[in-house]
Each structure stands twice: as C-alpha cells, then as structure tokens.
Amino acid sequence: MRSCDRISNDGYIMQMQNFSVNDGDGIRTTIFLYGCPLHCIWCCNPENAYCPAQEMHHMTLDEVDKKISRQALFYRGNGGGITFSGGEATVQQGFLRAMVNRFYDKGYDLSLETCGAFSFDEVKDILQKMSRIFMDLKLFDDKLHRLFTGASNTVILQNIRQTAALRVPVVVRIPVIVGVNAFEENIEATCAFLEEVQGSHPAALSTADGQESGAADISLEFLPYHRYGMDKYTKLGIPNPDARYEMLRKQTNIRWENSQAEQQMESRADPGALQGMMDMGSFVSEFSFEERMEIPSEELLERYREIAAAHHIRTVSFR
8 A cells, every 4th residue: 555545544633623713714623633743942732742641632533523523514604614733734644634535525625734844745635635725834944944943844845836736725834933033034035935936836727627727826824923832841841942942042052133123043053953952851941031032023024924025925814
C-alpha cells in the first residue's frame, strides 16, 4: 500500500471544538489532532511536543463521526463545516485521510489548518478535498525560521507553491510577533513571494474537460500574537515562551529595536544555539524580561496590510 493510500480508523485528538467561528466560514467544528513537526517557541499548544497523556484522547472514526453528526444542523445555511487542525493534522496522515474521506462523502464543507511541513505527494489527495487551506508561514528567512521553529521552511515554501497549483483557496497565515517576525523585511519578502506564486498560476485550460479553471486563489491573514496558552507551560513544568525567547536571544546574540513602529532584527547564530534552545534541561527558571515577545499594535498590522496590497495580495480575517 502506498503511503498516500494509508487509512487509519483511529487516532489521537486533543479537542473537538464546536461552534468555532475563527477557523473558516460559518459555524464549524474544529478537530485538533495531536502531534506537530515544528517546535515554535511561542506555541500556544505545547502539549503537542511533550506528550502528556492526559491531553490526548484516543478516538475511532465512528466516535468522531457520531460527535460530528450531532453538530451538523449548525453548519447548514452559513457555509459552516469541519476544520482539521492541530498540532499539525497531517502528522496523523492515515487518521486524517479516513476522516476526510468519510466527511467529504457526506457533503460536509472541509478546511485544513497546517504549518505546511508535510510531504505534498503523500497528502495531495487530502488537500484536493478541502474548500480552503490555511497554511502558516512564520518567517521567510530560512535561518530565522530554523532558530524559532526548529526546522527549515524550504518544504513549506514549496508546499505553498504546489498547493496553490491545485486551485484550492489558500490563506497564508503569519502569526505576527514583535521581537520575532514583525519587521518589514520579513513582510516584504513574504508578500513578494506570494505575488510571484500567484502570478505563476494564472487561469488555465483544464486538460480533463477543456473548461477554463480559475487562477490560484491566495490571500494573507495576519494573526496577532496572543498569550492564551501560557498556563499550559506552568502545567507541563516547562519554560514559557518569554523564557525560551530570552534564552535564544542570549545564545544567538539576536538584537532588535523599535523604530517607527517596525522591528529590525539581526541574527548571528552560533552552530550550537538551536540545540541549546531545544534542550529543555539546559534552561534555568529565572530571567529578566526586558526584551521579550510582544503583541503587535493595530497600527503595525495596518502597515503590513498596506505592504500586502502593494504586492496585489488580498488580506482577510477570520477572527
């Protein structure tokens, strides 16, 4: 059996959130699957990385289906449906595929939230059944992306290109964090990349039926950083994002300063910095937080929307 055909009728879910209105159109149920290949230092769901059994729920496809059936009437008439999220939903590829196949056949509107770190060929069949795909792009610079998430963004950029070619609407999401990615060079580079991707997939003739297909549908959503998951770090007994950022800043000599409502940042990372950041045993509990990750202002977000518009990228909000 090819990996892209793999089906699993059970898996691990952190939460099924009903009446969700931030994860796609209408009223939705968001299914948060366990597991993630990234280790973003600001993560609001750190339980994905530290595997506390009490945070996971083993469920079968039939059990999920039963819960969804109870919510189905709330989806009608408002464009609602089901959003698969995480963690990273594609980590449990077989279980995700089983749910997607069943709910697609039942006519539910399906969306996917993803960090973009997946094997495109293995999940292409899943992507093609989505009404909308939300894909994160935390940082455009690969070195900074490695520092703050623990992984390269090379496959993420390629997946944005390939997913756009499917003509499924793609919403690229940037979690805007002052002190991490809230500087104009990052936004400019990201918008220029999306403009290039959008231009490389114009309307074309479908080889299947000879009908004209639409151009790539790409939009951009700026997500203001929030601290809703901070209590989870205390519960898990691990350093919170401020502490992790401060340690990373000291290890890598990251410098940033506020200048005209935009952030400028340099990184001069030594080879062992990332490993030091990921080695939780090396962290101590006390830091001075004179420089830390901050929530962006509305003025800063508006400036970034202007940059996107200059690159002909539509900005949207589901918040």
